[in-house]
Amino acid sequence: ATSPAADAAALVARRDRSLAEVQEHYYDAPPRIERGWREHLVGTDGRVFLDMVNNVTPLGHGHPKLADAVSRQLRRLNTNSRFNYGAVVEFSERLASLAPDPLDTVFLVNSGSEAVDLALRVALAATGRRDVVGVLEAYHGWTYGSDAVSTSIADNPNALATRPDWVHAVDAPNPFRGVHRGADAARYAPEAAARIQGLAASGRPPAAFIAETFFGNAGGIPLPDGYLAEVYAAVRESGGLAIADEVQAGYGRLGHWFWGFEQQGVVPDVVAVAKAAGNGYPLGAVITSREIAARFRSQGYFFSSTGGSPASSVAGLAVLDAFRDERLQENAAEVGGHLRRRLEELATRHPLIGAVHGLGLYLGVEFVRDHATLEPATEETAAVCDRLLELGIVMQPTGDHQNVLKTKPPLCLDRASADFFVDTLDRVLTEGW
Numbered sequence: 558a559t560s561p562a563a564d565a566a567a568l569v570a571r572r573d574r575s576l577a578e579v580q581e582h583y584y585d586a587p588p589r590i591e592r593g594w595r596e597h598l599v600g601t602d603g604r605v606f607l608d609m610v611n612n613v614t615p616l617g618h619g620h621p622k623l624a625d626a627v628s629r630q631l632r633r634l635n636t637n638s639r640f641n642y643g644a645v646v647e648f649s650e651r652l653a654s655l656a657p658d659p660l661d662t663v664f665l666v667n668s669g670s671e672a673v674d675l676a677l678r679v680a681l682a683a684t685g686r687r688d689v690v691g692v693l694e695a696y697h698g699w700t701y702g703s704d705a706v707s708t709s710i711a712d713n714p715n716a717l718a719t720r721p722d723w724v725h726a727v728d729a730p731n732p733f734r735g736v737h738r739g740a741d742a743a744r745y746a747p748e749a750a751a752r753i754q755g756l757a758a759s760g761r762p763p764a765a766f767i768a769e770t771f772f773g774n775a776g777g778i779p780l781p782d783g784y785l786a787e788v789y790a791a792v793r794e795s796g797g798l799a800i801a802d803e804v805q806a807g808y809g810r811l812g813h814w815f816w817g818f819e820q821q822g823v824v825p826d827v828v829a830v831a832k833a834a835g836n837g838y839p840l841g842a843v844i845t846s847r848e849i850a851a852r853f854r855s856q857g858y859f860f861s862s863t864g865g866s867p868a869s870s871v872a873g874l875a876v877l878d879a880f881r882d883e884r885l886q887e888n889a890a891e892v893g894g895h896l897r898r899r900l901e902e903l904a905t906r907h908p909l910i911g912a913v914h915g916l917g918l919y920l921g922v923e924f925v926r927d928h929a930t931l932e933p934a935t936e937e938t939a940a941v942c943d944r945l946l947e948l949g950i951v952m953q954p955t956g957d958h959q960n961v962l963k964t965k966p967p968l969c970l971d972r973a974s975a976d977f978f979v980d981t982l983d984r985v986l987t988e989g990w
């Protein structure tokens with residue numbers, strides 16, 4: 558019999574032969590993981606890892622009620638959403654009830670990329686326009702439209718050279734290391750507004766402004782106060798729509814807010830949702846107003862064979878039940894607050910930590926070589942992640958410089974797990990890497 562390590566290596570080799578190269582895997586020599594429980598993953602060698610990156614599974618792994626609900630539904634009926642069954646209506650009603658007025662109308666899809674793509678099509682159809690304004694360093698998905706507005710070079714080194722001409726990107730509103738820092742971050746919003754006005758003046762008024770409502774792909778960074786209010790006002794003034802990508806920030810991850818846009822004190826026109834909504838079961842949605850959704854017909858056709866299927870709708874309902882019964886949003890606030898305080902204390906002792914970003918369980922620990930120049934500690938971040946794996950923690954770098962620990966664990970993370978992460982990170986930073 559081969560060892561678990563040899564088996565894991567052989568599996569990666571087969572994977573590298575059969576899957577497209579671009580479909581990457583974590584780590585050079587990843588453990589083989591076939592099971593999970595809550596915020597833990599279990600290797601086939603019996604080792605248990607703490608999963609600190611899995612923002613797709615707010616309920617955690619192996620959730621029995623979700624598994625039972627979906628398997629019961631698969632035994633009963635699974636079909637497309639043109640049939641008349643209860644779960645798709647119940648899930649749509651519950652999702653819409655979580656959104657503020659006038660967001661009361663739902664389209665159901667299977668993923669974040671599809672949700673963003675559809676959100677863009679909704680805006681194009683509602684306005685009859687074709688230009689879109691996004692922000693630099695963003696990731697919104699892999700489909701044609703969602704990829705077009707994705708400008709992060711972490712995911713695609715050629716991103717900036719290959720965007721279609723209908724995409725216009727404003728500076729990444731990053732108050733920590735963007736072009737405007739600290740108090741100067743107040744300049745991002747008027748600059749973005751001026752860009753929108755400039756496009757309108759040049760005869761290409763945008764159909765939409767799209768952004769994450771909390772800057773996840775730059776490392777869990779809050780947008781400057783008032784940023785979305787000012788940019789949304791500018792795009793609406795020119796007749797366009799405000800699209801919020803809540804694929805990562807939404808669904809309680811921020812703790813005090815269910816939606817990221819609440820943290821900014823705004824209500825978007827179109828919201829893209831996925832990831833957490835199905836806890837890993839394919840489920841995404843676009844939420845908008847009845848009036849905007851009605852205008853979709855002017856140019857659009859929409860039907861998704863599996864979007865809103867009985868099984869995925871039941872998954873969505875089971876996830877919302879678990880959020881309520883297991884107080885996951887409250888846990889994100891409580892354990893996330895504790896985790897953040899402990900990471901901040903760590904930052905006082907380890908100069909590699911340039912900043913601790915984020916809210917709730919949407920955090921980013923940014924590593925720098927120099928606190929004045931903010932030179933990104935990219936290689937160090939990779940080495941720390943490798944060492945964390947050896948010590949039982951799954952963690953990955955994020956951001957355009959790959960120098961931020963992507964701290965987005967399942968929302969069921971308990972205090973002991975949060976402490977284990979901080980204590981282990983403390984050990985790694987003390988040992989050196």
Ligand code: PMP
Pocket residue numbers: 668669670671673696697698699769773774802803804805831832
């Ligand atoms: N938007 C954001 C902000 C995301 O982080 C992601 C996924 N990382 C997507 C959209 C795309 O979602 P999916 O992978 O489900 O297609």
